[in-house]
Amino acid sequence: MGRAPCCEKEGLRRGAWSPEEDQRLVAYIRQHGHPNWRALPRQAGLLRCGKSCRLRWINYLRPDIKRGNFSADEEALIVRLHRELGNRWSAIAAQLPGRTDNEIKNVWHTHIKKRLEGDPEGGASAAGRPKQKARKSKPAAARNKKQAAAKADNSETFMTASPGLSSSVSSGVTTFAAAAESTAAVSSGDTAATTSASLQPEAAKAETEMEMEMESFSSAEFPPIDESFWSSPDVVDMGLGAMDEELGLASPPSAATRDEDMEFWLKMLLESGDMRDLSVVL
DNA sequence: AACGTAGCCAACCGCGTGGGC
DNA sequence: TGCCCACGCGGTTGGCTACGT
Structure with a gap:
């Protein structure tokens, strides 16, 4: 049986994922689910192999991922x-x-x-x-924090710029220090603090705030897309609020305003019918 | 302070398998 | 029935950080 190549390799990115790629992938799956991994990267406007997208989603971006030390x-x-x-x-x-x-x-x-x-x-x-x-x-979490920060400034800039997403990635979660730390910097309004080493209390506080914020959302805000995907209550906090900020269109939305923002973006995306259109906005 | 090494984790690679045609 | 395609899995590798000298 001739094995089909997983994808045409030319022109496809490899290696560490950039924040933008993560964001695109999350936003796409959030909207469409992942019925077809092979077609997903093209449809999502990602220069990645479908396998790579799947791996990234399953191992890192999935909302119910639990991070930190194993008990x-x-x-x-x-x-x-x-x-x-x-x-x-x-x-x-x-x-x-x-x-x-x-x-x-x-x-x-x-x-x-x-x-x-x-x-x-x-x-x-x-x-x-x-x-x-x-x-x-x-502690492993501390190492992870460092490592995440080191990922070619990827994770940190991503998480820093995308508190909503970071919280979703780390949601249901014991620890995801990088996200918590970055989020702490954002929520405290002190971006310089992102690079500060003395964030621990802020991080803990931010994590608590994150959890409280997540609980304030209702899954009823979004149309059903993929049963397994939406079955996680944490999923509702994913992405769109983060995108607002990433796009520089809004200050970090309050829990009260984020529902509206999310609806707005969801509507925009649905109307566009193609996530690639997002690049226009970007 | 600089260098070498060990440890860790994200990502990649290639194969097996199941489903559709 | 056989072929093709897509997915999922397990093994491996690359790159980075922290530690030890």
Whole structure:
């Protein structure tokens, strides 16, 4: 069977995703769902392979992604499931809500496996975590924060400019420090603070505010698009408010005004009938 | 302060599989 | 029935940061 190429490679972007690409992808899926990954990038105006879009969505942009450290329970579950299922990461991930197969795979190879090799009898325990080299390990969340910030200024600028989206990405979520941190800077109106290292209290505060804000939205505001996509209550907070700000068309909307903004943009997008038209606005 | 190394995570690659024609 | 297409999965790699010397 001749294998079809996943996409014509010429002219397609690879590597780290830019904030704009993330935004386009999220906005598109938000509006249309993802019935056809292969066609999606073209329709969304993305110079990406469909596979790449799918991966990005599943592993990073999906609204119900849970980030941050794995709890002891989660790790124990992974160990048990791995014993039962082997390297069937997707099957294991199915038992851990909010965790992706890729993430679990990474955690297995970087943490759990090594620990088990060092202590085959012992189960997983976050407390016993790094038997790894004496690398004074910062909490994973802190590392993630750094790494996210380092992603060619991608994530930070994206999240900073898009608090609505960042909150959705990190929603349902224990921690997504980069988003929280950036959002803190935005919500405090101090953009310089984005690069400051002394944000922790602000970040925590912003995260709380985010959660409260999310709860103030109702899924009834949006038409049904994709059952699985819309089944998450967090999804309703995704993207459009962020787009307003990204587009420089509005100051960060209050929870009260964002519903109207979202309706406005949704209407605009629906009328345009093609997300590529967004580039005109951009 | 500079350099080398280890650790981590996002993204890519290639294959298997199922569904439609 | 066989072919083609798209999707999903698991393995691997690249790039970045933090740590140790």
